[in-house]
Amino acid sequence: MAKLWGGRFDDCIDPVLEKLNSSINTDQRLWRVDIKGSKAYAKGLKDINLLTQEEENEIQKGLDNIYDEWENEKFAIQLSDEDIHTAIERRLKEMIGPETGGKLHTGRSRNDQVSNDMRLYIRHEMYPKLSLILSLLLQGLKNRANQYILISKDETTNKPLIFPGYTHLQRAQPVAFSHWILSYAWPFKRDLDKLKYIVSQEPWGISTLSLGSGAIAGNPLKGFDRIKLAKELDFQHCSLNSMDATSDRDFIMDILYWASIVGIHLSRLSEDLILYSTKEFGYIILPDKYTTGSSLMPQKKNPDSLELIRGKSAILISNCNALLVILKGLPSTYNKDLQDDKRLLFDSFDILLSSLKIMVGIIDAFEVNEDRCYNALSPDMLATDLAYYLVNKGLPFRDAHHVSGKVVNFAEKNLTTIDKIDLKDLKNINPLFEKDVINIWNYVNSVEQYKAIGGTGTSSILSQINVLDQYLIDK
Missing domain, CATH: 1.10.40.30 (Fumarase/aspartase (C-terminal domain))
Structure with missing residues (x-):
């Protein structure tokens, strides 16, 4: 199948480059937001009479059918599909014909399309899942702290569970076990607040519409209303410079840096839990379903889940650093180096979501050896x-x-x-x-x-x- 951009070329692309150039295996998860943006853009084209009402209806129906194909895992990706945008446009032309289907991309570039899709993906796919799991972690930490505020060691004594607090990994002062648990609740609360601010309240980045910027120079279509398009897609602002809009990845940097900080908080909590579950400390007992055994030593109960979380935090940091390095030498506007922004973002999202889910399970289920806690006091x-x-x-x-x-x-x-x-x-x-x-x-x-x-x-x-x-x- 002919490339969307192939008109000026006589020779076919080298197969090795074609494979390197393709991002469909990575960015196909953008299908929902790509369709969402395309449906809104079709309305904008109809508003300035570049689509008739009948044509817009055909496009909207076609996009709905493509949505159903993706939803029901029936969408067939072809070798010619470079990316999710190409795949959806190709399928739309197959469904409603190339004449009408080919009009959807009028005034639009994949440069502004992918930038806008990423903003939509963060807001509609990542934010709800990450905010929910962080809330569940906060709830779990709070519940466990509440559990050990006052406990009865016998019928006549009611006192908080106390164990050693540490500085420099040396026993320092007695502290309430609940206070230690809550010392991790506050970092995760800050993480949740920062995520909400980045996604919903900042006057730039994720809350800013970049669609309608074209490839570099803007949208030339007379009367095209980007403000209306922003409202249709629930953006708070419109980008004010098309060259900046297509190359801006600050909003992804914000998320990757934020993910790195959450990863650090998870890693530190993991380290405490690993230490406290050892025979040497013995303050807590990890649930079986979050531990593994040894292929040689039958007695072992290894905290692999926590070690994996601790290790994955390094990848979160490296993903953030990788995008920084990609961005630092780019000239203005879009460059193909930016294709990897999605891989880094999606990888960090997947790591963080799975790590948080595991941590929620561990916090809810670990047992406390109260006697060991008390006996460790000196x-x-x-x-x-x-x-x-x-x-x-x-x-x-x-x-x-x-x-x-x-x-x-x-x-x-x-x-x-x-x-x-x-x-x-x-x-x-x-x-x-x-x-x-x-x-x-x-x-x-x-x-x-x-x-x-x-x-x-x-x-x-x-x-x-x-x-x-x-x-x-x-x-």
């Missing part, structure tokens, strides 16, 4: 509380920090723990120590003193959960 983690005790006695914090360090040093040299040091020995270190120092050796009291906004105390955690509750309701 009195030296209350050294900061000891310093605060002295601060409340009037000692400046830097001096109190120094004294608390001496207490830790004394305990280490005497092969004991700081809570077992006699009051007499404590007084020898600093006379401000009194009998009430015994109240320091309580992990629940330690956690609950952090009542200020953002702290690990129960009141602060409840406040965090309330904010997330309202956010998810409003969303």
Whole structure:
């Protein structure tokens, strides 16, 4: 079949180049939005009398039939179909005839068509799925945090689940298990907010119509109304420079960078879950359906799902970097280098969606070994509380920090723990120590003193959960 652009050529394209030039295997997933844009464009051509009402009806019906073929997996791709735009136009001509079908592309280029399709795809295909799965992850994190705010270890005790908080991977201070879970809810909430802004609110990029820009110079059709076309496709703005519109991929860069950040958040959460599920930590037990075994060692239960998420985050970053490198040396307007923007975008979308789905399942199903969490607490983690005790006695914090360090040093040299040091020995270190120092050796009291906004105390955690509750309701 003759190429759409083949009129000025005498020789056929080299088969190797034809294969390299073809993007139909990648961009066929644009079929819904390509048809959506074409239907709206046909209305615009009818409005300026370049299509009769009968011709527009034929085109609309033909596009509807093509939609049904794709929907029912009956659309037959041919070797001559370079891309999704070529395939749909070819099929339309087959259905309604080349004379009427050939009019649809009047004033339109694949340059502005693909740019517009990508914007539509992000808005109508990617955004709903990614925003939904991020909301489900937020809901899951919130639910698990709520589960461990107050738990009963026996009939007379009701206290939050507490375990070690870490800095530099060293035990630092006691924190509520719920506080740790929520420390990942907030990054994913930011991710959800940023996605909404990128897709719906920014005054450029994804919310801007590029269709009607032609190949480079714009649309020459007298009376063609791009503002009406933008409204028809639910865009907030029209591009104001046709040369910029056909080459702009900033909106894809926004999404790829955003996906990289989400990937980093997923990777860090994965790392925590991997560590906490090891025999050495033992705080959590991963569900069987998200783990695998060893072909040699029968006892193994490997966190492959989390390791894959952690590894895939590198690909998200590399996809972002790849498009940056593609763009950095291009001259103005469209260049074929941009064909790979779709592969990078779709790959990142697929990776992110599957990673988020897996993480939702893990968060909902992992078990917590409460005893291991409590048993991992050690009195030296209350050294900061000891310093605060002295601060409340009037000692400046830097001096109190120094004294608390001496207490830790004394305990280490005497092969004991700081809570077992006699009051007499404590007084020898600093006379401000009194009998009430015994109240320091309580992990629940330690956690609950952090009542200020953002702290690990129960009141602060409840406040965090309330904010997330309202956010998810409003969303």
